[in-house]
Amino acid sequence: MEQAELRQWEQQCVQEEVPWCLAACPLHVDAKAFCALMAQQRWDKAWMVLAKTLPVPGILARLCDAPCQEVCVRKDVGGAIEMGRLERFCAENAKPVAPPRRLPSRGKSIAVFGGGLTGLCGAWELARRGFDVTLSCSVVGEGLPALPDGVLDAEVASLEKLGVVIRRSESLPLERLQDCLVDSDAAFIDSASVPEDWTVFLGEPDAMTLGTTQLGVFSSPAGESSAIMQAAAGRRAANSVERFTQGVSMVSGRDHEGPYATRLFTNLASVDVVEPIKTSGPYSEDTARDEAKRCLQCECMECVKGCEYLRHFNYYPKVYVRQVYNNESIVMGTRQANTLINSCMLCGLCETVCPEDFSMADVCLQARQTMVETGKMPQSAHEFALRDMAFADGDRCTLARHAPGESSSEYVFFPGCQLTASDPEGVMAAYGDLRDRLGAVGLMLHCCSAPAAWAGRQALAEASMATLKQQWEDLGCPRIIAACPTCLKTLRQGLPDVEILSHWSILRAVGLPSGAMSVPCPLAVNDPCAARYDPLLREDVRAVLDRMRVEMVEPAYNGELAQCCGYGGLVSEANPDLGLAVADVRAKGADEDFVTYCIMCRDMIAKTGKRAMHVYDLLYPRQDDPAARPSPGYSARRENRVRLKEQLLRDVWGQDETHTVEPYESIEFDVTDAVARSMEDRRILKSDIQKVLLQARESGTRLVNRETGYFLASFRPVVMTYWVEYEERAAGLLVHRVWCHRMKIQGAQP
C-alpha cells in the first residue's frame, strides 16, 4: 500500500471525526465526554472537562447559550441534549478547580481593554499562553447579567493568579490606545466596553483575524450578544495575537477555530425517542444524570456493529488500515497484523453499511496479495485450504462430460467443490433432475477457484479458472448452471462473457422436482454473503421455497446486509476460533431452523449446534431430519468428492473406473471420539494418519510405551510432521492421540 492510499483510506473512515456538539460549540467543549461523566454523576470530573476548555468557566458555564443544541444528533429523537442546563448544574454542584497552569512567559506584553465578557475571556486566553497581560477597564464584569454571589470575584482572582494585571476605574481616552501601541507588543479591544471613538478609530475588524486598521491591534466584532460567541472572540483574538507576535501566517489553517461542520455519521435507526427531562427549576442530581444519559455518545462504528471480525480486534477500520500499512512496511521484526489481515471474511458487509463505502475487504485482500507476492504470507494461514482445493481440482475429483448418450451440451451443471464435498447425494439427485427435465445437461466437477482468490493467490486462482474454462470450451461452451452462490459470483467474474444461471432460477422456471417436500414449521431463510449483490438470486430462492409452501422468516442481517457464516475469506482456516464465533453470531440471527442455499453456510451453522438445512434437502429429500445432519469432517469431505465421481461414472455413464488404490489407503483403523475432534481442530486427515501407520509398519520405526503398550509413530509426508499414538488390538488398530507440527526434525527421521 502506498502512503497516499493509506491517507485516502484513513480519510474515508469518519469514526474519528468529532461529534456535532463539539464541532458546533464556538469553543469546542467536549460535550460528549462531559455528558458521559455527568451520566455517571461524576460532577467534579465533568466540571474539569468544562474548565479545561472554557475561559472564566464559573461565568461562562452559567451564561453559555448552547448553540450546540441546534445540531445535537439527539434533536430528531426526542430533543437536543440540554447542554446549557447541564452546564449550570455542574457549575453549581462541582468542586471548583484552580485555573489552568500558565505556560512559561514569552516576554511579550499585551494590553487588553474592556472588562466585559469578551475582554475577560481574551485576557484569560492570552495569559494562559504565557503572555504578560494588562487588563484596563472601568468596571470588571461590565455588562454581565447577575451571577450568584462570589462567582465573579472567584474568576477575577483566577485571572490574577494567571498573572493578569488589572487596572480598574480608568477612563479610556483614545490616547491610551495610541500610547499602548508603543509600550506593548499587541492589543485586544473588547469593543462593547470601550468608548465609541475607539471603535470608530479602529474600524470593523476582519472576520477571521479580528485585525483592525491599526497593526497589532485586534478587536471583537461589534454587537455580539451571545455569551459563548463573545468568549470565542476572545479566543480568536488570542490566536491572532500569538500568530502576530510570532510573525507567522495570520490566516492559514484557521477553518476549525469557530463552529464548523463535521463528517461524523451516527445512525439513529435503532435509537429510541427520549424527550428531555422536564423540570422548571434547576436540575436535581437525578434529573441531571438522566438528562446526560440521553446523550447518544455519537460515533459511527456502523461496520463494527455488524461484523464480528471488526469487533474482535477492538478498533475500527481507520485504525486497522494503518496497522495493515505498517505491517507491510516492516522489514525486520514481527509483523503484528498478519492475523488481522487474514481474518476478514471478504464479505463486503462493511462497505454496504459504511456511510463512506469503506471496504475492509479490499484492504485485506490487497494486503494478502502483496504478502503472497513478497513471500510474507504465513505458511500456515491458508495451506490446508489450498491443499484441499488442489485435491478438489485433482484427477480423482474433477469431471467434465456431456450427459450420457449426448455429444453436446446445451447446459452444464456446476455444483462446486463444497456441495460435492458435503452433500454428494444431493448433487446426484439435482443432476438427475436437471437431465430429466432439461435433457442435454453436461456435468462439471471442479473448484470455482474462490479459495485461491481469498488466500491472495492470484496466479493459482487464474490457473484454476483457466483449466475450468478449457474444460468448458471442450464441452462446446454450454450455458453454466451453478448452485453455489460463491461459485456464481466467482465464475461470473472469471468468465464475464459466459451465460451463468443459478440452479434456483432454473427451478423457478421449470417448477419443483416431483419429490420436493414441504415443511410444516417456519424456517429462517439465510442469505449467504456471496448473494449480497445478487437480488435476483435471493428472489429466485424465495420463489422456490414459496412453491414448497415454506413459511419464511428473515433472520437479522440478511439480504443485502447478509452476515458471513464464518467460512468466507477463509477466516475459519486462518483464525478458526474467530470463524466459529462468526458462525455463532450468524446462527443466533433467528430462533427458527435455518434453510440456506450455500452449503458452507449450512455446515458452518450446523457446527455451532444450530439446526440448519440446505434447500436441496427439501427439493431432493433423502433423510427424515436433514437439519440434524452434522457437518461432515474434512476427511469425509474429501472422500465424498472421490466417491461421488466414481458413483456418477458408474451409475450415470456406466463406466466402472476404480482408481488405483494407494497402499496407505488400505490401512484400516478406528479412532476415539477425542481423536475425531482433534483431527478436525488440527486439520489432520484420515489419509495423513494412514500414511503414518503405513510408514511405521514398513520401517518398523516407532516407540512403545512400557505402561500402556501403545505405539507412537511419526511421519512427514509433505510439510507437516504427524504423530500417531495407537494400540494394536485383536479387532484392529485404535488411534488414541494425533498431533502435528511444522518444524522438521533434521536427520534420519522419516
Place this chain on the structure above:
Amino acid sequence: MSVIKVPEADIAGWTCATCGTELVLAPVELEYLDSLFNVELPRCPSCGFVYIPEGLALGKMHQVEQLLEDK
C-alpha cells in the same frame, strides 16, 4: 539456541520399539523457514529416533513456528 524445553513427565514410559532402548536427552536440530534450532530432545541413542511430545508440538514449538512465520 535452546528455546524449547521438554517436561520430564512427557518422556516417561516411552522406549524405542525397534531397538528396545530407553530414550535419552540429546541435542537435536529442528528446522523451520530457514531457521535452525538446537534443542535437547528425547532420542533413541542407537537408531536416533526423536520423540516430540504433543504438549511440546502444540505449545512452545507452535509458538516458535508462528513467530518465524510473522518475521
